[in-house]
Amino acid sequence: MRASDIAKLTFGVLAVVFLIAPLIAILPLAFTSSVFLTYPIPDYSLRWFHELFGADVWRMAIVNSLIVGTGTTILACVLGTMASLGLRNSGLVLPGLFRTAFLLPMVVPAVVLGVGMQVFFVQIGFANTYAGVICAHTVVAVPFVVVSVSASLAGIDRRVERAALSLGASPFTVFRRVTFPLALPGILSGAVFAFATSLDEVVLTLFVAGPNQRTLARQMFSTIRENISPAIAAAAFLFIVGTLLVALVALLIRRRSSQARQPA
Numbered sequence: 001m002r003a004s005d006i007a008k009l010t011f012g013v014l015a016v017v018f019l020i021a022p023l024i025a026i027l028p029l030a031f032t033s034s035v036f037l038t039y040p041i042p043d044y045s046l047r048w049f050h051e052l053f054g055a056d057v058w059r060m061a062i063v064n065s066l067i068v069g070t071g072t073t074i075l076a077c078v079l080g081t082m083a084s085l086g087l088r089n090s091g092l093v094l095p096g097l098f099r100t101a102f103l104l105p106m107v108v109p110a111v112v113l114g115v116g117m118q119v120f121f122v123q124i125g126f127a128n129t130y131a132g133v134i135c136a137h138t139v140v141a142v143p144f145v146v147v148s149v150s151a152s153l154a155g156i157d158r159r160v161e162r163a164a165l166s167l168g169a170s171p172f173t174v175f176r177r178v179t180f181p182l183a184l185p186g187i188l189s190g191a192v193f194a195f196a197t198s199l200d201e202v203v204l205t206l207f208v209a210g211p212n213q214r215t216l217a218r219q220m221f222s223t224i225r226e227n228i229s230p231a232i233a234a235a236a237f238l239f240i241v242g243t244l245l246v247a248l249v250a251l252l253i254r255r256r257s258s259q260a261r262q263p264a
Contacts, residue, residue, distance in 0.1 A: 023240060030237040032230050048234040058231065061219035062238070064130075065199055068215055071134040072141050072198040073191050079138065080145025080190055081183070085175075087146070088153050099146075106143045113139065114207030121208055128210030136208045137198040144197060145190030152186025153179075196243050 126132035
């Protein structure tokens with residue numbers, strides 16, 4: 001093995017360790033029997049998972065996160081896919097400007113978005129509602145879907161769609177039978193990012209959610225301010241495992257779709 005290959009491998013390993021080291025550090029603390037987040041762990045226990053699913057405030061936060069995350073994923077995928085199809089139109093005037101506009105929520109500070117959304121939602125009656133929280137999370141999730149779906153659409157040969165149109169298929173049929181199956185891997189990847197973004201969002205939730213829409217991330221934030229408990233580590237464990245499972249399901253579906261498109 002050449003020195004350059006060894007250097008690349010070493011750099012890659014160090015980068016991976018740097019990224020996952022915080023996760024490795026926090027996950028074992030979810031199973032501690034102590035009331036403090038400290039090492040070494042005196043004994044292993046599931047007491048904090050029992051508290052997580054037994055306490056009403058934590059249980060409600062988990063349910064709210066699933067409701068908001070599911071709604072955000074569906075809405076973001078629909079809007080993001082439609083936006084990607086529109087940006088793909090060769091006749092669009094100033095496509096770069098529109099693409100930048102869709103990506104702005106990724107760079108605008110969350111506090112600025114939160115203040116603006118709070119004022120706007122109060123005016124339209126969306127404040128302190130599930131619909132308001134879902135819309136707020138969708139704003140920051142759509143850019144991830146747009147990026148993922150646009151990359152998937154860029155790999156589709158437009159001649160395939162033109163051939164379907166020339167054979168008498170309607171534009172909707174072309175989308176349903178040709179474009180959508182080919183873009184499905186990008187849509188699934190965008191859905192994973194949208195769901196993970198919704199689970200992790202705290203700032204916007206603080207501005208637009210009421211006491212009945214307290215998500216798991218917001219509950220963790222409140223718990224950290226009041227009392228640092230290992231229940232936070234248990235909640236983080238659920239966060240990580242849940243995100244990994246969703247990503248794994250999306251990966252399996254994406255692989256099956258790719259295999260189905262390959263000629264026999």
